[in-house]
Amino acid sequence: AQSVAQPEDQVNVAEGNPLTVKCTYSVSGNPYLFWYVQYPNRGLQFLLKYITGDNLVKGSYGFEAEFNKSQTSFHLKKPSALVSDSALYFCAVKGTYKYIFGTGTRLKVLA
Amino acid sequence: DTAVSQTPKYLVTQMGNDKSIKCEQNLGHDTMYWYKQDSKKFLKIMFSYNNKELIINETVPNRFSPKSPDKAHLNLHINSLELGDSAVYFCASSQGGQGTYEQYFGPGTRLTVT
Numbered sequence: 001a002q003s004v005a006q007p008e009d010q011v012n013v014a015e016g017n018p019l020t021v022k023c024t025y026s027v028s029g030n031p032y033l034f035w036y037v038q039y040p041n042r043g044l045q046f047l048l049k050y051i052t053g054d055n056l057v058k059g060s061y062g063f064e065a066e067f068n069k070s071q072t073s074f075h076l077k078k079p080s081a082l083v084s085d086s087a088l089y090f091c092a093v094k095g096t097y098k099y100i101f102g103t104g105t106r107l108k109v110l111a
Numbered sequence: 112d113t114a115v116s117q118t119p120k121y122l123v124t125q126m127g128n129d130k131s132i133k134c135e136q137n138l139g140h141d142t143m144y145w146y147k148q149d150s151k152k153f154l155k156i157m158f159s160y161n162n163k164e165l166i167i168n169e170t171v172p173n174r175f176s177p178k179s180p181d182k183a184h185l186n187l188h189i190n191s192l193e194l195g196d197s198a199v200y201f202c203a204s205s206q207g208g209q210g211t212y213e214q215y216f217g218p219g220t221r222l223t224v225t
Contacts, residue, residue, distance in 0.1 A: 032211045034213060036214075036216075038152075041219075042218060042219070043115070043201055043203075043216030043217050043218050043219050044154075044201070044203075044214075044216040045216070046213040046214065046215070049211070049213055051211045088152060090154065094211060096208070096209055097142065097159045097161060097166040097167050097208035097209065098144070098156045098159050098167050098169075098208075099144075099156070099214060100156075101153075101154040101155075103151075103152075103153055104152050104153070104154070
């Protein structure tokens with residue numbers, strides 16, 4: 001069965017510092033991996049995805065993610081965090097006609 | 112121009128009532144989904160439709176009945192509402208259920224059952 005795990009419920013980072021939100025996956029076959037962000041009282045918004053190719057994927061709002069096959073990880077990163085990045089982040093893996101989401105990581109960027 | 116819209120945004124009702132949530136997408140996608148997000152923010156798929164056909168039903172009680180009149184609409188009807196149904200329900204769409212396309216989510220419907 002396919003699954004993703006987000007080991008941290010919350011990540012705190014100071015504004016201007018680099019941030020990392022962790023995700024590990026378990027799939028049979030090629031993984032199709034996604035990151036979404038949810039702001040309060042809003043639906044999820046797509047940030048980026050890994051399908052194939054370059055292990056470093058760039059996405060919206062300056063976010064990027066690094067795919068690591070040997071560690072089965074797909075961590076979300078940003079070189080310099082903004083207070084406005086504070087939100088709930090979800091990692092997801094694509095199955096057949098469905099997406100399986102992680103439990104979410106709340107990112108808090110402190111001014 | 113809203114890509115995926117849901118109505119209503121808020122729904123407060125009593126146990127035992129029947130209610131419906133509507134969803135429309137104007138992206139031309141062929142696959143639509145319903146998700147339930149609980150109070151801990153866990154997001155769980157309920158249903159998946161492709162070209163108006165039900166593809167996924169993730170062991171949802173049969174009090175929940177989705178209906179897709181056309182590819183752009185996916186409605187959710189809930190009978191005999193229970194306290195445990197209180198949650199935020201999200202509609203989403205994507206192009207190709209078997210492909211690698213991302214999903215687009217609606218703003219959510221917050222259902223409160225009292």
